[in-house]
Amino acid sequence: xxxxxxxxxxxxTRVHADGTQSAQSLSTPTDDQRGCEMHxxxxxxxPVVFIPGIMGSNLRLSRQRQAKxxxxxxxxxxxxxxxxxxxxxxxxxxxRQMTLDPEATEVDRYDLNAAGADKRHKNVADVAxxxxxxxxxxxxxxxxxxxxxxxxxxxxxxxxxxxxxxQTLEAxxxxxxxxxxxxxxxxxxxxxxxxxxxxxxxASGGEALTPDELATVSDAWYPVHAIGYNWLRSNGESxxxxxxxxxxxxAYYQKLQFECxxxxxVTHSMGGLVGRALxxxxxxNAQDVVAGIVHGAMPAVGAAAAYKRIRMGFEGSGLMGYVFxxxxxxxxxxxxAVLANAPGGLQLLPSERYGTDWLKATVDGTEVLSLPQAxxxxxxxxxxxxxxxxxxxxxxNPANAKDSSIKSTIRKLHLAQEFHQDIGTTYHPSTYLxxxxxxxxxxxxxxxxxxxxxxxxxxxxxxxxxxxxxxxxGAATGWQTDFDDGDGCIVLRxxxxxHAGQRFSAAIAKPAQSGDGTVPAERSAQDPVRQGKAxxxxxxxxYDHQASYGNDAVLSSTLHAVCKIALQAFxxxxxx
Numbered sequence: 083x084x085x086x087x088x089x090x091x092x093x094x095t096r097v098h099a100d101g102t103q104s105a106q107s108l109s110t111p112t113d114d115q116r117g118c119e120m121h122x123x124x125x126x127x128x129p130v131v132f133i134p135g136i137m138g139s140n141l142r143l144s145r146q147r148q149a150k151x152x153x154x155x156x157x158x159x160x161x162x163x164x165x166x167x168x169x170x171x172x173x174x175x176x177x178r179q180m181t182l183d184p185e186a187t188e189v190d191r192y193d194l195n196a197a198g199a200d201k202r203h204k205n206v207a208d209v210a211x212x213x214x215x216x217x218x219x220x221x222x223x224x225x226x227x228x229x230x231x232x233x234x235x236x237x238x239x240x241x242x243x244x245x246x247x248x249q250t251l252e253a254x255x256x257x258x259x260x261x262x263x264x265x266x267x268x269x270x271x272x273x274x275x276x277x278x279x280x281x282x283x284x285a286s287g288g289e290a291l292t293p294d295e296l297a298t299v300s301d302a303w304y305p306v307h308a309i310g311y312n313w314l315r316s317n318g319e320s321x322x323x324x325x326x327x328x329x330x331x332x333a334y335y336q337k338l339q340f341e342c343x344x345x346x347x348v349t350h351s352m353g354g355l356v357g358r359a360l361x362x363x364x365x366x367n368a369q370d371v372v373a374g375i376v377h378g379a380m381p382a383v384g385a386a387a388a389y390k391r392i393r394m395g396f397e398g399s400g401l402m403g404y405v406f407x408x409x410x411x412x413x414x415x416x417x418x419a420v421l422a423n424a425p426g427g428l429q430l431l432p433s434e435r436y437g438t439d440w441l442k443a444t445v446d447g448t449e450v451l452s453l454p455q456a457x458x459x460x461x462x463x464x465x466x467x468x469x470x471x472x473x474x475x476x477x478x479n480p481a482n483a484k485d486s487s488i489k490s491t492i493r494k495l496h497l498a499q500e501f502h503q504d505i506g507t508t509y510h511p512s513t514y515l516x517x518x519x520x521x522x523x524x525x526x527x528x529x530x531x532x533x534x535x536x537x538x539x540x541x542x543x544x545x546x547x548x549x550x551x552x553x554x555x556g557a558a559t560g561w562q563t564d565f566d567d568g569d570g571c572i573v574l575r576x577x578x579x580x581h582a583g584q585r586f587s588a589a590i591a592k593p594a595q596s597g598d599g600t601v602p603a604e605r606s607a608q609d610p611v612r613q614g615k616a617x618x619x620x621x622x623x624x625y626d627h628q629a630s631y632g633n634d635a636v637l638s639s640t641l642h643a644v645c646k647i648a649l650q651a652f653x654x655x656x657x658x
Contacts, residue, residue: 090116090117090118090119091107091116091117091118091119093105093106093107093118093119093120103123105120123213123303123340124301124302124303125340125341126301126302126303126340126341126342126652127302127303127304127305127335127338127340127341127342128302128303128304128342128344128345128346128373128648128652129304129305129306129307129328129331129332129335129342129345129346130251130255130304130305130306130307130345130346130347130348130644131307131308131309131324131328131331131345131346131347131348132239132244132247132248132251132306132307132308132309132347132348132349132350132353133308133309133311133324133347133348133349133350133353133354133356133357133360134239134240134243134244134308134310134311134349134350134351134353135313135349135350135351135352135353135379135628136313136351136352136426136427136430137159137161137240137313137410138239138240138243138244138310138313138350138351138353139159139189139190139238139239139240139310139311139312139313140157140159140160140162140189140190140237140238140239140240140310141158141159141160141182141187141188141189141190141312141313141314142156142157142158142187142188142189142190143156143157143158143181143186143187144156144186144187144188146186147180147181147183147186147187150180151177151180151181157190158181158182158186158187158190159181159182159187160190160205161240161242161409162205162240162241162242163202163205167409170409171405171408171409173416174480175415175416175418175419175477175480175481176419176480176481176482177481178411178416178419178420179419179420179423179479179480179481179483179486180481180483182314182420182424183314183423183483184312184314184315184423184424184425184426185485187312187314188312189238189310189311189312190202190238190310191235191238191310192232192233192235192237192238194229194232194233199232200225200228200229200232203232203237203238205237205241205242206228206231206232206236206237206241206245207228208224208228209224209227209228209231209236209249210227210249210253211227211249211252211253211256211257212227212230212231212252213252213256213303213305231248234305234306234307234308235307235308235309235310236248236308238308238309238310239308239310243628243629243631243632244308244350244631246631246632246637247348247631247632247637247640248306248308250273250637250641251304251306251348251640251641251644252304252305252306254267254268254273254275254641255304255306255641255644255645256303256304258296258297258299258300259296259297259300262297263293263297264276264293264296264297268296268641269293272634273634273637273638273641274638275291275638275639275641275642275645276290276291276292276293276296277290277291277292277293278290278291278638278642280618280620280639280642282635282638283516283620283622283635283636283638283639283642284516284519284620284621284622284623284635284639285618285619285620285621285639286619286621287618288617288618291642291645291646295645295646295649296645298649298654299645299648299649299654301654301655302648302652303340304346304644304648305335307331309324309327309328311323311324311353311356312426313352313424313426313427314420314423314424314425314426314427315424315425315426316425316426316429316497316501317352317355317356317359317425317426317429317501318359318364318365318501318504319425320356320359320426321356321357321359321360321362321365321366321368322365322366324356324360324366324368325360325365325366325367325368325371328345328360328368328371328372329368329371331345332344332345332371343371344370344371344372344373344651344652345371345372345373346372346373346374346375346376346644346647346648346651347360347372347374347375347376347510348375348376348378348640348644349375349376349377349378349380350378350379350380350630350631351378351379351380351381351600351601351627351628352380352381352426352429352430353380354375354377354378354379354380354381354382355380355381355429355505357375357377357510358375358505358508358509358510359501359504359505359508360372361375361508361510362504362505362508364504365504365505369510372510373512373647373648373651373652374510374511374512374513374514374643374647374650374651375509375510375512375513375514376514376515376516376640376643376644376647377513377514377515377516377610378515378516378517378630378631378636378640379516379517379518379598379600379601379607379627379630380515380517380601380607380610381430381600381601381606381607382606382607382608382609382610383432383433383435383436383502383506383605383606383609384429384430384431384432384433384436384502384606385430385431385432385525385526385600385601385602385606386432386436386440386441386525386526386527386528386529386602386605387525387526387593387600387601388421388427388428388430388431388432389431389432389441389462389472389526389529390526390529390590391411391417391421392414392417392418392421392422392472392473393414393472393474393568393590394413394414394568394569394570394590395407395411395412395413395414395416395417395568395569395570396410396411396412396417398412412569413568413569414474414477414566414568414569415474415477415480415568418473418474418477418478419477419478419479419480419481422473422477422478422486422491422494423478423479423483423486423490423491423494424494425494425497425498428491428494428495428498429498429501429502431458431463431472431495431498432458432605432606433458433498433499433502433503433506434456434457434458434459434499434502434503435502435506435609436458436605436606437605438452438453438454438455438456439452439453439454439455439528440453440454440458440527440528440529440605441453441454441458441462441470441528441529442528442529442530442531443470443530443531443532443533443558443588444530444531444532444533445533445554445558446533450557450558451470451531451558451559453470459495459496459498459499463495464492464495464496466488468559469561469562469563469572469574469588470531473488473491474566474568475488477568478491507613507615509610509613509615509616512617512646512647512650512651513610513615513616513617514616514617514618514619514620514639514643514646514647515607515610515611515616515618515619515620516619516620516622516630516635516636516639516640517598517601517603517607517608517619517620517621517622518597518598518599518601518603518607518622518623518625518626518627518630519596519597519603519604519607519621519622519623520596520597520598520622520623520624520625521596522623523597523598523599523623523625523626523627524592524593524594524595524596524597524599525593525595525596525597525598525599525600525601525602525603526593526594526595526602527593527594527595527596527597527602527603527604527605527606528594528595528605529590529591530590530591530594531588531589531590531591532588532589532590532591533554533574533586533587533588534552534586534587534588534589535552535586535587536552536573536584536585536586536587537571537573537587540564540565540573540585540587541573541583541584541585542585542587550584552584552586553576553580553581553584554576554586555576555578555581556576556577556578560576560577561574561575561576561577562574562575562576562577564585570589570590571587571588571589572587572588572589573585573586573587574586574587574588597627598625598626598627598630599626599627600626600627600628601627603621617646618643618646620635620636620639622635622636622639
């Protein structure tokens with residue numbers, strides 16, 4: 083077969099300890115006329131660092147906790163490890179509390195020399211393209227590419243969700259131009275990003291990336307890294323850990339003789355809070371080494387879905403949605419046992435900047451409760467004697483752990499408030515933002531408890547048979563809890579003497595605001611826009627929260643943003 087017009091074979095470039103570069107090709111039959119390309123890396127390296135969302139980093143147990151739980155492995159959270167994910171479905175609230183304990187877990191990082199490391203981190207496989215630094219003389223096989231991707235942190239994050247982003251960034255940013263002109267992948271096809279008006283991706287303004295600008299920023303190497311973090315701990319602590327690793331990454335490329343002094347950060351969801359704390363002087367204090375940040379699906383000021391999920395568990399539709407909610411926790415007791423003890427999760431609750439009047443109750447369609455009036459921490463989260471409280475004290479410590487209690491949870495909530503106050507106006511000067519504003523992906527911008535007849539087994543038989551009219555009166559703040567199943571339904575009494583024996587139920591209504599299924603656009607995602615902190619905000623549709631980086635418009639706009647940040651943050655020889 084004549085392959086003269088076939089795509090050229092791209093050789094893997096090796097960077098040696100002295101800064102020299104090499105590549106190796108193999109002889110082929112005479113009828114194989116493919117050319118070979120060696121991509122000589124420029125003198126400058128600009129690492130692109132990805133920070134995932136909550137539950138997006140794999141965690142492992144301490145040896146002591148593994149022994150206490152009598153687990154066969156030290157895996158605490160690795161959703162791509164099928165058997166461990168399935169096992170999570172059957173874990174009780176107490177087992178979840180002990181397994182997902184912020185003080186007994188750490189990021190499950192890849193260690194090339196550890197026995198069984200490749201098998202454990204096999205979520206990263208078949209990586210098609212990677213610039214691989216190293217000292218070996220021979221060209222690496224695909225398994226070597228996979229290993230180097232793991233060394234860059236790719237396997238410590240949820241690769242099924244984020245692999246498309248990582249591989250797209252790696253391939254596209256390091257194959258920008260050919261003979262000084264943009265490659266076809268940048269100008270046409272599935273995810274073009276050159277000569278495209280940003281309004282195509284939902285932006286309200288901004289300038290297209292020109293061919294000359296792409297040629298300018300192509301004079302750099304963009305190695306793509308992922309940095310996992312312990313999402314159970316405070317995002318402020320995680321920011322310190324991420325800052326340390328970013329400085330290690332920069333030092334690594336400097337040791338390879340590259341000019342490298344800053345990184346570009348890309349975040350997803352709660353990773354955006356980590357990214358903002360990363361550049362805050364009281365947390366990561368890494369503002370000097372971050373050239374810009376691209377945020378995706380960020381709950382900038384929290385999300386009311388966090389309240390809903392702590393009260394009644396995660397939601398999910400269809401087969402995969404059903405499995406997902408079973409794994410992460412489909413009831414209030416399962417979720418509370420983890421998040422009430424996890425500072426990171428509590429920092430996803432709506433902050434004061436989220437606004438007032440997002441927690442409501444209605445009777446026959448008439449609004450009878452609207453909170454908070456000012457402070458959600460004082461009026462909702464730390465309240466202990468009201469039916470609409472965030473935390474059910476009986477669900478906080480099913481494992482009877484020494485350091486877990488409602489008081490310790492309240493302390494964590496106050497720290498969450500301080501964290502949000504600290505980073506409330508903190509955004510990088512070069513902030514780019516993509517978010518979902520889709521009425522087909524509704525989110526809980528507001529949480530509404532709707533009252534109805536009591537369940538059959540909780541005093542509702544005569545109501546259900548039409549033999550008794552339901553009367554719900556009195557101030558909603560005075561309603562009293564009779565029963566809470568943790569699965570979406572609570573049974574209440576209105577507390578009035580004339581209705582002493584009557585019960586009624588309340589359940590959270592379906593989400594109704596535009597968003598991505600988790601983060602509401604207006605209440606939260608648009609906060610950087612309201613503050614004037616986003617250079618470009620891409621308002622988009624067509625994806626749900628977790629799958630945002632699988633969307634073509636999101637990936638194109640991310641490529642556009644990364645290139646614009648590089649263009650603005652660095653001095654270029656040929657900048658026009």
